[in-house]
Amino acid sequence: MDLVLVWAALVALAMILYILLDGISLGVGLLFQTGADEKERNLMMESIAPVWDANQTWLVFGGGAIFAAFPVVYGVLCSALYLPLMTFIVGLIFRGVTFEFRAQSRGKKHWNQAFFYGSLIAVLSQGLTLGGILTGIKVSGGHFAGGAFDWLNPFSVMVGIALIPGYIMLGASYLVLKAAGPVQEKARRAARWSGMAVLGFMAVVTVWTPFHYPLVWANWFSAPRIYFVWIFPLLGLISAILLVKSLKSGKEGMPLICSINLFLSGYFGLATSMYPYAIPPTVTLYEAAAQPETLLFTLWGAVIVLPIVMAYIVYSYTVFRGKVSHEGYYGSGD
Amino acid sequence: MAEFFSDPVALSRLQFAVTTMFHILFPVLTIGLAVYLAAVEILWLIKKEEIYYRMYRFWVKIFAINFGVGVVSGILLEFQFGTNFSRFSQAVANVFSPLLAYEGMTAFFLEAGFLGIMLFGWKRVPRGVHLLATCLVAFGGVLSAFWIMAANSWMQTPAGYRLADGQFFVTSFTAAILNPSFPVRLSHMVIASFEATLFAISGISAYFLLKGKEPRFYRRSLGVALILAAFFAPLQVLIGDLNGLVVFRHQPAKLAGMEAHWETNTKGGAPFAVVAWPSMKEERNLFEVAVPNGLSLLVTRSLDGKVEGLKEFAPENRPNSLILFWTFRFMVAIGFLFLFIMILAGYLWRRGRLFESRNFLRTLVLIQPLGFIATELGWITTEMGRQPWLVYNVMRVSEGISPIPPGNVVWSLALFLVIFPILLASYFYYVFKTLLGGPDLQTPIPPIQRPAGMLALRARDGEGGKN
DSSP, rough: OOOOHHHHHHHHHHHHHHHHHHHHHHHHHHGGGGGSHHHHHHHHHHHHHHHHHHHHHHHHHHHHHHHOOHHHHHHHHHHHHHHHHHHHHHHHHHHHHHHHHHOOOOHHHHHHHHHHHHHHHHHHHHHHHHHHHOOOOOOOEEEEEEEETOOOOOHHHHHHHHHHHHHHHHHHHHHHHHHHHHHHHHHHHHHHHHHHHHHHHHHHHHHHHHHHHHHHHHHHTTTTTTTTTTTTHHHHHHHHHHHHHHHTOOSSSSHHHHHHHHHHHHHHHHHHHHEEEEEEETHHHHHHHHHHHHHHHHHHHHHHHHHHHHHHHHHHHHTTTSSOOOOOOOTTOO | OOHTTTTTHHHHHHHHHHHHHHHHHHHHHHHHHHHHHHHHHHHHHHHHHHHHHHHHHHHHHHHHHHHHHHHHHHHHHHHHHHHHHHHHHHHHHHHHHHHHHHHHHHHHHHHIIIIHHHHHOTSSSSSSHHHHHHHHHHHHHHHHHHHHHHHHHHSSSOOOOOEEEEEESOOOOHHHHHHHTHHHHHHHHHHHHHHHHHHHHHHHHHHHHHHTTTTTHHHHHHHHHHHHHHHHHHHHHHHHHHHHHHHHOOOHHHHHHHOOOOOOOSSSOOOEEEEEEETTTTTTEEEEETTHHHHHHHHHHTTTTOOOGGSSSSSGOOOHHHHHHHHHHHHHHHHHHHHHHHHHHHHHHHOTTTTTTTTHHHHHHHHHHHHHHHHHHHHHHHHHHTEEETTTTTEEEHHHHHOOOHHHHHHHHHHHHHHHHHHHHHHHHHHHHHHOOOOOOOOHHHHHHHOOOBBBBBTTOOSOOOO
């Protein structure tokens, strides 16, 4: 078995799980301003309170896995994307501590703002980070060789902005499932416009990238990828249409499934454009990987831990399934 | 000053130090409190006295607030190896990164698996399962420390690797993890966490006893904390002594720095400086009060054992003795103070005045932050003592930093200096609020938790429980 590919798959899995699961939480954070009063905001908060913590740990796992399995990727990306990455984590910290602190305080105004702005900063800088990777990174002798602002360009700014409707779509679809009443109604509207915005942005990216990046052009329009690469835009288009339809017909679970599919289509599309490069446009997965002994040693931990964590996540979503009530998980403590 | 802001090495070091010193406060309490809670829950299951259940429910609130801040500040550290020390990270990854990855997976496992039951599972799981969850969370905390101390100790006393073209390759993970300084440093850190937490709990309980609030509740909280501390305070002094021997054997320059010891003793023993003011520039102590042969006796166990002085090492390979000497002295002083307090506690307990002596209670209130301060001081000693090396005697700090402009670090450091005080202030605000709110002695115990033959709080309550 090829250890490098196994680890690439594990890292890809951790990343998409982080993007989808914490994306939902960040999306709810972005929608937080639409709450009319504390009651509505409590409802939104409590829809993610029991699960956000475990969701965020995929980032911890992903970071550790990249460091252990692809140290060159870890070192180069962290240096190259220093500014957006650090800002991203600071946004996450603010967002993260809000859960406990807001629940504890009587005047919630400041923590409401911390929650919204923390989420917004995290999403924007996450988008800039992603945009910076897609733009390509200057590497020489296995180390970053570019400047502090290489990640900042029209393309990465667009990706940063595109991620806002993207996560709003995820968060809103989730609230359609988890909430009732006015919160659900507002979420339905938000899901509709953000879904269409996402489709628009994805169309722009799909056209923009191959023309600007020779690597992507070559990857898409040559065998064997040319035979299946068209599937991803098509899947995205179908998901967006179904999303709008399901929102109109009042379905509650379908919008979330469609939103997730829309994200998956974009994710797999990007993965196809980038493979076999770990850092576009020069460093491949194999060049970036750690020595086989390290890959194997770390794999043992992943093999033991991951199934347990997966089972637990399924379990916790089952326990907290159904609509969120106004009683909430905080405060009762039981 | 302008020089400092254009020096990426100094800036990155400062940033890592600030982040670590902020972060470490939280895991220390997480590890210690989890063990305290496990002890309380075991007492609850064995003795079936309601007061232990109430104690658990009270102290676990602090645990929950603390855990959250610890997790989010830990994420920062995980990424700083790459953002600020990418050359180091890429060079040592084969040996070093799995240890961090395992820590991540351990914390992940713990958080995803058992913390939920510990905090929210009272109505849903039976007593035995809940105790198991608490014990696993406590075990997970120690396991996290295991991996972090393995990684850090490897930087202090590297083993299990070979070098080729500046790249580290692993030859044995067992040797890398069980590197020479690891066992004793892990013990030192874990016991420090226990001690810091137990003296914090003691101080808080003593405060409320002095105020006359819930005397029965806080007496029992204090009692359990002191019994545990009576075990760990002397143990820490012994482990600390062993730690000194390991430093002497494997990091002689660090030891010489910690002891402000400049000249290798050729005839007769090396003196132990009780107080000194070492000057790096003049290569001597401007002032010192020393015990003859003391240092030789301490680290070689003989009156005239040879101890290498700082001058044996090239000036660019010396750690800063002034900082090491004093951070180390204060840490040791706190360790001995704790030991002395426990001897005093034993004496008062034999005379039946442990909870009556207001002066003793006041002392406990005063010393409660000292365990955390000692932990910070110890980390400063050990990390500054590793300088100028990142990997001891193999890779310098200046060779390990990221190829980034210093402005990047100024930006993130500024962000941290804004958010850390806000976080710390909010944290203390909510912790104090929770503490002042006092224990909840009223809410009925969920039926699934109630054992047969339970001793209710009121029934045995001579002094009146909740007034």
